[in-house]
Amino acid sequence: MQNINKIKNLINSEYAYLMAEHDNWSLVSGSKNMEIVAHALRVILHAGDVKHHEAEWLAVVDCQNEEGAWGGESDNPKSAPWASAFLALMLIRANAILKNKKITASIEKSIDFFIKDQKADGRWIDPAWADLDTTSHPVSFFNVVLAIGEPKWKKKVLKSWRAGLKFITDNQNPDGSWVDKDFHPTGVETTAHLVQDSVIASLCFPDRKEVAPNQDELKKVCAKGMEKLISFQAENGSYDNDNMDHTMDSMRSLVIISRVLREEKKCTPVIEKALDWILEYKCAQGWPDFPGMKVNLERTCDGLDVLLKYMVWREKDWKQAVRRWGYVTGIPSFKGLRRPKTKQLSRAKV
Amino acid sequence: MTRSWHSLAKVSDFNSAKSKYVDLGNKEIALFFVEGKFHATDNFCPHRGGPLFRGNIEPGPNIRCPLHGWNFDMKSGQSLNMPQATITTYPVEIRGEEVFVHI
Ligand code: FES
Numbered sequence: 306m307q308n309i310n311k312i313k314n315l316i317n318s319e320y321a322y323l324m325a326e327h328d329n330w331s332l333v334s335g336s337k338n339m340e341i342v343a344h345a346l347r348v349i350l351h352a353g354d355v356k357h358h359e360a361e362w363l364a365v366v367d368c369q370n371e372e373g374a375w376g377g378e379s380d381n382p383k384s385a386p387w388a389s390a391f392l393a394l395m396l397i398r399a400n401a402i403l404k405n406k407k408i409t410a411s412i413e414k415s416i417d418f419f420i421k422d423q424k425a426d427g428r429w430i431d432p433a434w435a436d437l438d439t440t441s442h443p444v445s446f447f448n449v450v451l452a453i454g455e456p457k458w459k460k461k462v463l464k465s466w467r468a469g470l471k472f473i474t475d476n477q478n479p480d481g482s483w484v485d486k487d488f489h490p491t492g493v494e495t496t497a498h499l500v501q502d503s504v505i506a507s508l509c510f511p512d513r514k515e516v517a518p519n520q521d522e523l524k525k526v527c528a529k530g531m532e533k534l535i536s537f538q539a540e541n542g543s544y545d546n547d548n549m550d551h552t553m554d555s556m557r558s559l560v561i562i563s564r565v566l567r568e569e570k571k572c573t574p575v576i577e578k579a580l581d582w583i584l585e586y587k588c589a590q591g592w593p594d595f596p597g598m599k600v601n602l603e604r605t606c607d608g609l610d611v612l613l614k615y616m617v618w619r620e621k622d623w624k625q626a627v628r629r630w631g632y633v634t635g636i637p638s639f640k641g642l643r644r645p646k647t648k649q650l651s652r653a654k655v
Numbered sequence: 656m657t658r659s660w661h662s663l664a665k666v667s668d669f670n671s672a673k674s675k676y677v678d679l680g681n682k683e684i685a686l687f688f689v690e691g692k693f694h695a696t697d698n699f700c701p702h703r704g705g706p707l708f709r710g711n712i713e714p715g716p717n718i719r720c721p722l723h724g725w726n727f728d729m730k731s732g733q734s735l736n737m738p739q740a741t742i743t744t745y746p747v748e749i750r751g752e753e754v755f756v757h758i
Contacts, residue, residue: 331730340703433702433737434723472670485734488724546709549723557665595709 307584308409309619309644313641315584316612320592323609329602332364334408336380339368343391344606350395350614351471351629355402355598362399364394366411371592373418375435378484386422386431387414390442397449416450419443420465427472429617435485437476437495441502444469448506449631451516463516469568470517473503474526481529493545497554500530501561506632519629524566531562542582544622549586552579553607560614560631580615583608613639663695664754676708684745684756687729688731689716694729695745695756702740 323345328334331347342365349358368375374384375392393415400408423429424444431439447466451460477483483499484492504526507517517523533616534555539542556579563572586593591600592608616639617625627633663677669688676698677684683698685708694716698707706724711720717735720724726735727742734740746757 338703438723485724487726490724492720494723545721548709550722595704598706601704 339388346395358634373414407608427468435488445502497558509632541579560618564626693747
C-alpha cells in the first residue's frame with residue numbers, strides 16, 4: 306500500500322511541472338490539440354484549482370463551433386464528437402464551481418449538439434475512434450448532466466442517454482469485455498473506458514431507480530467488466546504489454562468500480578500493483594507512453610489524474626471516489642495542494 | 656531533402672525482438688522484422704503520436720498503434736481503418752549483418 310504523504314508530495318511536484326508546461330497545453334497561450342487541453346483541465350479540476358484557471362475554461366468556450374461542438378484542433382472547427390464530449394464534460398463540472406453564464410450557454414449548446422448527432426441505434430460516431438469508445442464519451446457527459454445538471458437539461462438528455470447506455474450494454478461480450486475488432490481487438494482499453502465512463506454512473510445517481518430501473522442488470526454488467534479487467538492484468542501489474550495509457554485507464558476504472566460495487570477486497574491488490582508499476586516507470590518529471598520512452602504531456606496528465614483518484618479511493622467515504630468522475634454532487638478537491646506560482650493568465654484570442 | 660542510406664540496426668538485434676525504435680534526432684523510425692522480412696516506417700502515429708514500434712504486428716503485415724488502434728500497412732503506409740491517414744515507409748536493405756534504411 307502506498308504511503309499517502311509520498312503520493313501527496315508527488316502530486317504537488319507533478320502539478321508544478323504541469324504548470325511549468327502551461328504554454329504546451331493551454332489555449333490561453335495559443336492554438337492547441339483539444340484532447341490535450343481537456344486532459345490538463347481535468348487535472349486542474351481534480352486538484353481543486355479551477356477558480357484560479359477560469360480563463361482556461363473560457364478559452365474553451367471561445368473555440369466552440371456553430372454546431373455546439375469542438376474540432377480536434379482549436380484552429381479546425383470541424384466537429385469531433387470524442388473530444389467535444391470530453392470538453393463539454395469539463396465545462397459542466399467546472400461550472401459547478403465557476404457558475405459562469407457563458408459556460409452555461411456553451412453547455413446547453415453542446416447538449417443540443419449531442420442529441421442531434423446521435424444515431425438511431427444509440428451510438429455516436431467519430432471517424433478517429435471506435436464507435437463504442439466514442440459513444441462512451443457523450444454518455445459520460447450526460448451522466449454528469451443527470452447527476453449535477455439543471456432539471457430542464459436532465460429532462461432533455463434522458464432518452465438519448467438511455468439509448469447510448471443501451472448501445473454500450475448490448476455490446477458487452479459474455480466474458481465481460483468490450484472489443485472493437487477494427488480498433489481495439491484486445492479490448493483492454495475499451496473495457497476500462499466503458500465501465501468507468503458510462504455504465505457505473507447509473508448505479509450512483511440518487512434517483513437511479515427512476516433514471517435506470519434495470520439496476521440489477523447494470524450491476525451485473527459492471528461486475529463482469531470488473532472481473533475481466535482484473536483478469537487482463539499482467540504479472541508485473543501493467544496492462545496491454547506495458548502500455549502506460551491502458552494501465553492507467555484500467556487502474557482508474559477499478560478505483561470507481563471497487564467503491565461503487567463494494568468490491569474493495571478483490572480490487573485492492575490489483576489497484577496497488579498497477580500503481581506500483583505506474584510509479585516504477587515514471588520519469589523524473591512526467592510519464593511516458595511506455596517504459597524507457599520520453600515524457601508525454603497527455604500521459605503526464607493521466608498520471609496526475611491517477612494519483613488524485615488514488616487519494617480519494619483511500620478515503621472512507623466511497624462517494625469521494627465517485628465525485629472524481631462527477632457522478633454525484635459536490636466539488637472535487639485535493640487537500641494539500643501547493644499551488645505553484647504561475648504567470649497571471651489572461652485570455653488570448655484563440 | 657536528399658535521401659541517403661543509414662545503418663540503423665544489426666540483423667542480430669532481431670534475434671529475440673520483432674521491432675526496434677531508432678531516434679535520429681529529427682526523425683523517429685520504427686523497424687520491424689516479420690516473417691523473414693524487414694520493414695521501416697515512421698514511429699510517430701499521425702493520430703496522437705503513439706509509438707508504432709510498440710504496436711501489435713498483425714497479418715499483412717500491418718502495425719496497429721498501441722494507443723487507440725489505428726492500423727497501418729507496413730509496406731504502403733496506408734491506414735486500414737482510417738482511410739485518410741498514412742505513415743511514411745522507407746526502403747530497407749540488408750548489407751551483411753547490418754540493416755540499412757533509405758531515409
Ligand atoms: S495515437 Fe495512434 S491511434 Fe491514437
